[in-house]
Amino acid sequence: MQRRFDRKSFDRDAFETVLRRRFFLAPAFEIYGGVAGLFDYGPPGCAMKNHLIQLWRDHFVVEEGMLEIDGPTLTPDPVLRASGHVDRFQDYMVRDLDTGACYRADHLLRETLENRIAAMDRKRTDVQEDRLRSAMETCLQRIDEMNQEQIAAAYQQFDIRAPESDAPLSAPYPFNLMFQTQIGPTGTIPAYLRPETAQGIFVNFRRLLDYNNGRMPFACAQIGLSFRNEISPRAGILRVREFAQAEIEHFVHPDRKDHPKFNLIADLELILLPRKEQHAARSREQMTTVLLRAAEAVRQGIVDNETLAYFIARTQQYAQMIGILPNHMRFRQHLESEMAHYARDCWDLEVETSYGWVECVGLADRACYDLQAHSAASKVDLVAYEKFDEPRDETFLQITPLKRVIGTKFRGETPQVLEAIEKLGETERAQLQQQLTDQDQVQLGPYVITREMVTIERVNRKIHGRSYCPSVIEPSFGIGRLLYCVLEHAFYNRTGGDELRTVLALKPAIAPVKSVVLPLSKNEVFEPVIQAVLHALAKCRLTVRLDESNVSIGRRYARADEIGVPFCVTIDFDSLVDHSVTLRERDSMEQVRGSVGDVVRVLVELVTGERSWTELVSTDPSLKPFTGQQSTSAVEDGTVCEKPTQSA
Amino acid sequence: MQRRFDRKSFDRDAFETVLRRRFFLAPAFEIYGGVAGLFDYGPPGCAMKNHLIQLWRDHFVVEEGMLEIDGPTLTPDPVLRASGHVDRFQDYMVRDLDTGACYRADHLLRETLENRIAAMDRKRTDVQEDRLRSAMETCLQRIDEMNQEQIAAAYQQFDIRAPESDAPLSAPYPFNLMFQTQIGPTGTIPAYLRPETAQGIFVNFRRLLDYNNGRMPFACAQIGLSFRNEISPRAGILRVREFAQAEIEHFVHPDRKDHPKFNLIADLELILLPRKEQHAARSREQMTTVLLRAAEAVRQGIVDNETLAYFIARTQQYAQMIGILPNHMRFRQHLESEMAHYARDCWDLEVETSYGWVECVGLADRACYDLQAHSAASKVDLVAYEKFDEPRDETFLQITPLKRVIGTKFRGETPQVLEAIEKLGETERAQLQQQLTDQDQVQLGPYVITREMVTIERVNRKIHGRSYCPSVIEPSFGIGRLLYCVLEHAFYNRTGGDELRTVLALKPAIAPVKSVVLPLSKNEVFEPVIQAVLHALAKCRLTVRLDESNVSIGRRYARADEIGVPFCVTIDFDSLVDHSVTLRERDSMEQVRGSVGDVVRVLVELVTGERSWTELVSTDPSLKPFTGQQSTSAVEDGTVCEKPTQSA
Structure with a gap:
């Protein structure tokens, strides 16, 4: 017999009273008035959190033989600039032009439109209002995908004003969600509190590959705090400014994303909400999931690859193990418009709560984006090496400098000239050959190279392997959100006595x-x-x-x-x-x-x-x-x- | 047979090479050049850290039945202002007036003087130099206790200059060691990364006492990150900017610091370095410890009370359990000059390493300071209640307002007058009685009270209990330092083959x-x-x-x-x-x-x-x-x- 959760009848007041009274959770620094988005886990909450983490470590790190690291939350600017967070980790904000109060632009837009529609529902409306209502509904469906201009246009179209004061609002503008600080006494090292634990794994890729004796694929996990300076945190501990994350970066060859243990979960029925079903549905709340064997989901191309499907399956097992009710969870695939341009496929574990469907785990195939970004910014190659099964033949253009001729011409600068020739890439070598054929000479940095200084020939060589940038498949868990969902799903009233007992x-x-x-x-x-x-x-x-x-x-x-x-x-x-x-x-x-x-x-x-x-x-x-x-x-x-x- | 550790012959280069090569530890963000004082724990280091924490939780939290909480590292300004950190959590710094480089004033002073003395040792010196040398030695012994003026005077006396550039230095000035940031989009909530986990326990005292059903004494632990913006971190992971702490706040009646489980450790021999032995010794490195049964240490008044001694004993057990060598650890008592004015007694677990004796755990009887400070700042009483074994008789001055007289005089303001009388404390009541006797009337806020408005009599009443502010005994563990000491003590070379094996x-x-x-x-x-x-x-x-x-x-x-x-x-x-x-x-x-x-x-x-x-x-x-x-x-x-x- 399966327990059921009923979002509509869930008594959140009674529930939250128990959480506070028995000190599962309480607003932090309450005797000083508290700070929105910061919470304390009291003894029972802290014990549950420790259990969730220990089970996670057993289920993923120990059982899968993953590596685990533990790095600082303080992160210097260049790391988060390379990852894109300094430029793009932001929400749009509007400011009450009278009081200065700030609101998250998408949230305020959604609330206002929902309230207006609800108000319309309560009275009869005419044709013109029907048209407005329909425009608002269309807008609501698109909010999550809107960029700054589109949000600004919606604010204008619907004349959104500040909710408390009814004052006019600023145009929406970006607000970076990272907490900033300075390392060291001179204030010359700008830094942030990490917005995710993942970057600490990427920047260690070389050490981790070494530790794994150069073997691919491998996964590395990190469990620790992350920080987001939310504009206006609400929804209890679902939207907080400091939270425990457990992330896995599974590094894999971009062309071989099969998983050695896939057969162990191939027959597990995944609770999926693929793109197609979302496009077909009228609203997010009315979507129906499909149950699909993991092997079938990969075969039909619904989940991009075995490794991603493997982690979806393992995540589903973990969620059930800790007490998330299977009938109230689903893996929702990101729509194309939700995904970053480099991402191959993304799925979120969503759990039904009294707040609606809540994203608790993100599973993404991020391709080679992260390692390439850090390679480019740090000038350190973050690559793995693959040995070919059979050596391959490759032809290439060989340019041999004639040292005697070059030495006579360039004398003391000869080594620099030789090095400049040595460093030419394949494309540049082809260009040099072309130019020497066309013009007899070519400018190479400060040096003029002439035909008689080099011999050029096309040669064959055996290639035994090559370096490549691994793809990354990233399951990312929000421990606090999972904890909250477990508590909502576990809560019920027992009737029969003379008082309500929970x-x-x-x-x-x-x-x-x-x-x-x-x-x-x-x-x-x-x-x-x-x-x-x-x-x-x-x-x-x-x-x-x-x-x-x-x-x-x-x-x-x-x-x-x-x-x-x-x-x-x-x-x-x-x-x-x-x-x-x-x-x-x-x-x-x-x-x-x-x-x-x-x-x-x-x-x-x-x-x-x-x-x-x-x-x-x-x-x-x-x-x-x-x-x-x-x-x-x-x-x-x-x-x-x-x-x-x-x-x- | 006991393993021994020899600081002098310890091969730190070989040791550190192993730690990095096998990725126990590595400088964080190394591909971006790294940041001093920030480290990554690689897979073996991370696993060891998790084991140390798990053993700590079992040994202290589970076995002692402590509460454990988990609160945010982001801490708003008022909390750390009340605790004294905003005003006093600082080191003194000097700045190279040419290059702008910053140095920690006490460290630079110590290094410079030690180098100068070493240079003198290598050549023959005259009488004048002997006098200088003796002055430098005296200064070295006092560095840890010096205030800003005394450090400044020493810089002048010995003409200390910047080590790299030989340029003149600024006068020493305080630098607050907390990382500062802002919470929320408007930047109106100044906050810090917590410098210790303890404050998160103090501000929750009322909830914790409630959770414990009002019973005293009780202890609460917290394991988590703390942050210190060190001026110039050195000494590997011994002085870092972000570190895991495990702290216990044991709340106890100020007059009853016995411990119910003391008999379990009463016969354990504690490795102590009391104040007396420190005063007698010539230098910190040449002090000899005494072995004393816990019961004896308390009886002789060397350790202030049973609870403090109990935690020293449990800490000693923990240190040995994780692999700290008993012959290379000691509990050093703070000198009077090292302790804060409110502290009753403090002991540090020091471990011998290649860097000298390193403080890894601090155990302090902080009396009522912390709870009183937060009570005063938050205006929330942080007190416990004790019921007397027998009700006690107490005489007190009872002032009964005569409502009819007061009502006739003050009419609509009568309630305020009654409340003003009601709120008078014991001392104020005595003053009022005295003034009414002397002058027939007395000013009470805006109201003039005359003799005929009140009756005053001394009465007896039964007191069944009272509120009191508990004392706090605080064991505070630096997990990273313990980890490092365990690694140094565990490291040895095996000879016999053709190559060095560690x-x-x-x-x-x-x-x-x-x-x-x-x-x-x-x-x-x-x-x-x-x-x-x-x-x-x-x-x-x-x-x-x-x-x-x-x-x-x-x-x-x-x-x-x-x-x-x-x-x-x-x-x-x-x-x-x-x-x-x-x-x-x-x-x-x-x-x-x-x-x-x-x-x-x-x-x-x-x-x-x-x-x-x-x-x-x-x-x-x-x-x-x-x-x-x-x-x-x-x-x-x-x-x-x-x-x-x-x-x-």
């Missing part, structure tokens, strides 16, 4: 606290069993908490459910007699009973995912069903579980 | 690669056994590498030794017959032989530290000593191991 159906592997230990009441007699349980769990390195506060078991279960604790261990008076305890599963609220040793053993198996709860209940001979303590709680009695799950 | 004696738990699998030669027949070994190791989530390059086994062992691989698994022709392989230990170069299953099983035990190599060789019945392949390598034959170890 639950987080987090997978055991990412739950911040794996188990809460609860004595039936605050009583010293329980102490030895409590210590025995805590000691046994600590030895297994499980994060557990003890809750011996003086409230009912039911209320304490609810408190644990609220932060997604998957299993509670309860100690009652029978525990004193036979050293048995109960184990309660969060979503089914089923309980089993067994000895401390057996319960701790299965708890480890449940948390590591070796066994599921259903399997355990039906098969483990050392545990027996238990219904004893439920009467202490109204909610636990005859409860209706609104959204049953099989997450454990 | 080894990193890294503990298995932090070694970047746990095992290398080596077939005797490149031959397809080995493939099935190779795959069996790799598959078995992958199932245990061990990071392993396959080295089937076409060089001798000895050379491949040397390559593995160089990056600290603790164990090699070798496959030879006998493996094809009986499925047995050999396991070689890095430092002893001993080998044992057993089945693939047994070798993988013991490898896991060795890496997790469940068993040591010595124990294994002497006791495991499934493995037998092996001496077969050593003849393939000159170095492995009759080798002398320069620094034998028992690190495994």
